[in-house]
Amino acid sequence: MAESNGRLNIDKPLWDQSTFIGRVKHFFWVTDPRTIFTSDKKLDAARDLVEQYRRGEEPPGVSREEIVYAKKLFESAFHPDSGERQNVIGRMSFQVPGGMAITGAMLQWYKTNTAVIFWQWVNQSFNALVNYTNRNAASDITAQQIGLAYVTATTSAVVTAIGLKKFLAKRAGPFAQRFVPFAAVAAANCVNVPLMRQSEITNGIMTTDEDENEVVPSKYAAGKGIGQVVFSRITMAAPGMLITPIIMNRIEPMKFMQRIKPLHGPIQIMVVGCFLIFMTPTACAIFPQRCQISSEKLKVLDKEKLEEIQQKFGEKVPKTLYFNKGL
Template sequence: MTDTSSVRLNIDEPRWDQNTFMGRMKHFMSITDMRTVLCSTSELENAKKLVNSYRLGQEPLGTTEEQLWRAKQLYESSFHPDSGELQNVIGRMSFQVPGGMAITGCMMQFYRTNTAVIFWQWINQSFNALVNYTNRNAESDMTPKRIAIAYVTATTSAVLTAIGLKNVLAKRASPLMQRFVPFAAVAAANCVNIPLMRQSEIEDGIMCADENRNKAVQSQVAAAKGITLVLASRIFMAAPGMLLCPIMMERLEKTRWMQRIKLLHAPIQVMMVGCILVVMVPTACSLFPQWNSISTETLKKWEPKKYSDLQDKYHDNMPSTIYFNKGL
């Protein structure tokens, strides 16, 4: 470990190269590490204090590089990147594995009755709404009314999809196919929930910057791309656990030893989902660069007024690419 008094780190940038998939993977494995949810509030506040003091060049004498990286990990996994406020535990991305494994495992285990389907889809969408709200863009206009509409609409779409598919498949499909109903419902709900939660970005656009991170222009095209990428990554995150576990459980439940421990079927399925999510959460977050981009030619085609604003601002130094934070 080196003394940071002689080597200054760029504490505002990720530790690993974000232009490569493996670099992004390492970054998100750090941020989504579920062990960070066990840290006390005082430990998290101390991490924030160290990060902020280092930015000002006022860190305690003898602070090591590893201490700084640890503080940065705790800070980025627990505090909102825009407002700097401490996030609620359940809504943090680092809670995706324990929260997701419990809810997803139960959704796939208790799917045989309409009551169970409705209850677990409601629990899942409540969890998703809290995650979306906790990780919202601080500049987005997420009013209580807009949040309520997104929540009710997503929950309703998930329940209707699940119940509709369940009733159809109950008559025509094998028991194995019926196990895939929760995934179809989750995918349908995501297609509703995420765009609605970020509706203000679609309407007003999101701020894009040039290569030097200087604010350039607000773009609806960038917002649409960001939401599409987040939607794809969320479905990708859920797919392996919700598609592989039903096949595995269908085969395991036919064995003699599994038939003797029926009370443990749900815990076993929850643990199976958890093992998959440990890998899939950081993998899905790493699929696309967080600092994403669109070409100004795309802007010229779809938002000529915004392109004209860029020309007025940059003149002969018109950037060929503008960048934006796609969200999670």
């Protein structure tokens, strides 16, 4: 737990973020689905308490537990760059309830083209909102860019799903078609995330030194961060979308399952939810949130930016640059 002079360091995670286990504990804490039921009034009060504590002006008698809980609410609902309160559906704490409902539906209703198109559209609408909400807020994105990312990702998901469905219908049995939604989701993530954050790729994202002082925007940092986010998103979805079909294929023929066919959808949604409860924080923790690159990389990748750093810092060029990769 980050502390200084007996006080909690309100701007640092409670667990060591240089270790995978520390990051998993942090994201289990931050992505707690129960926080989505907290009212805006309580969230704003938590933000105010965090800001007061940061200045050393918190009200007398406030306990450590209250400060820690306020920090939890603040980090679960407010953007780390802009400090703005995020919309509920776009928060990572909504990934479990939102993801389990949509993913379970995609896995359950996949047999008709109409169902495939509808649920892929719903999923990409959800993903687009999550990607926009958790982007690096220092990079601007226009309404036109958002629309392009949304339409392209939705189209890629639908084309992949319908194409694979037809291909497997001719060459494999119904069981293989259960995995079509995952292929569509993976393909769409490879499109949705980069397009939704295209301004970062074009303009770079701001890097800082160890003390959070701004250094220079970097396109390499943007590419690295976006690549890690895409990998994490696919990893997050993989167990639920790959193992759940196997489980359902085994239990659906059983007599008790035949008697409760209307409940197959809800059961599948709950199974996916069990995976997401663990995979959401685990996938978020694969890479550090505060990502780093070596300034030496800029010698090869972006000499112009290296010259900017040298002019700004002289001989004391930071060896390591840091940036928020987004989620």
